[in-house]
Amino acid sequence: MTTGRLAELNEPGELWIRGYCVMLGYWNESQKTEEAISQDKWYKTGDIATIDEKGFCRIVGRSKDMIIRGGENIYPAELEDFFYTHPQVQQVQVVGVKDYRMGEEICACIQLKQGEETTPEDIKAFCKGKIAHFKIPRYIVFVTSFPVTTSGKIMKFKLREQMEQRLNL
Structure with a gap:
């Protein structure tokens, strides 16, 4: 379930990434782009991850497989x-x-x-x-x-x- 809030430390949540090396969208597929990229340009990876106290990210699964x-x-x-x-x-x-x-x-x-x-x-x-x-x-x-x-x-x-x-x- 997507709530839009940031996950707490060690709490599973969907991993979103952003940066110069991340795509801006899918070529000629606006619907797919809208599903994968947030309005403020974060890419929704579909991976479920946790971040620990030291900042280490651990992938625990895929949201579609949950x-x-x-x-x-x-x-x-x-x-x-x-x-x-x-x-x-x-x-x-x-x-x-x-x-x-x-x-x-x-x-x-x-x-x-x-x-x-x-x-x-x-x-x-x-x-x-x-x-x-x-x-x-x-x-x-x-x-x-x-x-x-x-x-x-x-x-x-x-x-x-x-x-x-x-x-x-």
Whole structure:
């Protein structure tokens, strides 16, 4: 949610930048420019970041990927970093999927290391006591691959669509 106020220290907010090296807008695309550049020429990066007491900036996720579950903001990158500490996880992507009651639910799409086996229940048990209860994914889906662009970047929007279809949401 955009409020227009400056975030406090260590509070996540959208990173805006400005300077001589920052673009003035999109060529012949005024609507896109209006969405990306504020009236006082700040570029809205779409990154969610925090700034600490020493002035260090830490990117915690992308605003378009943020999951809003029952009013709680959940950053997929934070959960993905956590899941990489599991010894059987090769690759993981976390997406928000539709939910009537909560708005969105968390879906962890996990590719296990070759020869490894586990269950969604085991993964949830691994989470308990290590991350906040509201961040434990409702859905754990094991996958063998992820949808990617020609340059190899994972297409989260496509993955979200696939999971909603697979989970009949």
